Amino acid sequence: MAMKIVSAEFLISAVKAQQYPDDGLPEIAFAGRSNVGKSSLINTLLNRKRLVKTSSTPGKTQLINFFSINREFLFVDLPGYGYAKVPMQLRRQWKPMIETYLTTRSVLKGLVLLLDIRRNPGSEEIRFLQWLRQHRLASILVLTKVDKLSKNKQGQRQRQIESALCIPASHFILFSAKSRQGKQTLWRQIEPLLGIA
Numbered sequence: 301m302a303m304k305i306v307s308a309e310f311l312i313s314a315v316k317a318q319q320y321p322d323d324g325l326p327e328i329a330f331a332g333r334s335n336v337g338k339s340s341l342i343n344t345l346l347n348r349k350r351l352v353k354t355s356s357t358p359g360k361t362q363l364i365n366f367f368s369i370n371r372e373f374l375f376v377d378l379p380g381y382g383y384a385k386v387p388m389q390l391r392r393q394w395k396p397m398i399e400t401y402l403t404t405r406s407v408l409k410g411l412v413l414l415l416d417i418r419r420n421p422g423s424e425e426i427r428f429l430q431w432l433r434q435h436r437l438a439s440i441l442v443l444t445k446v447d448k449l450s451k452n453k454q455g456q457r458q459r460q461i462e463s464a465l466c467i468p469a470s471h472f473i474l475f476s477a478k479s480r481q482g483k484q485t486l487w488r489q490i491e492p493l494l495g496i497a
């Protein structure tokens with residue numbers, strides 16, 4: 301059965317750990333390069349058009365944004381990495397901000413990592429995946445914007461990305477915020493991490 305969204309509310313934009321919500325609810329975070337479609341994916345999962353701000357200009361999300369879903373669990377929209385035009389000060393603040401979040405957040409149950417299906421993974425993605433494995437954080441891998449490619453091309457790109465990252469075949473969920481492809485599959489992987497399957 302599809303996840304029923306009764307309520308979805310913005311809670312806070314945080315930089316420091318003291319600002320994180322402390323209601324003890326389990327949470328899932330969404331990470332990936334700037335402009336990959338993190339905020340759009342969250343809106344799609346929640347059937348909301350504009351709960352989370354999206355933009356065609358990379359670097360839109362610059363703080364750690366917490367959302368309360370059904371007052372049962374939290375979604376966390378992380379700022380994207382790898383965008384050069386983000387001011388230097390913000391770029392310098394990004395790494396400690398994200399690392400502090402990922403290493404200290406005890407209610408964090410898993411991370412959804414997004415990659416653009418049209419892009420070859422860069423060193424950021426490779427290092428980030430290694431880091432996730434080292435820290436034993438459960439992760440769900442998503443290839444976004446699949447509506448931009450034909451079915452044939454999607455399969456081809458998926459295999460290329462999986463071999464570049466040394467990931468077993470079919471470990472990625474093909475997703476589109478436009479067609480909503482992959483939405484149910486993604487929920488089915490998120491639910492058990494939250495303990496609400």
Ligand SMILES: Nc1nc2c(ncn2[C@@H]2O[C@H](COP(=O)(O)OP(=O)(O)OP(=O)(O)O)[C@@H](O)[C@H]2O)c(=O)[nH]1
Binds near residue numbers: 333356359361362
């Ligand atoms: N065609 C298509 N466009 C998408 C999809 N997902 C996102 N986009 C577009 O890509 C752009 C960036 O989307 P966002 O959701 O703001 O991306 P983000 O990862 O949150 O970006 P930052 O907050 O800058 O890190 C927007 O113009 C979206 O409309 C998708 O699945 N298909």
Ligand SMILES: [Mg+2]
Binds near residue numbers: 340353377
């Ligand atoms: Mg965003």
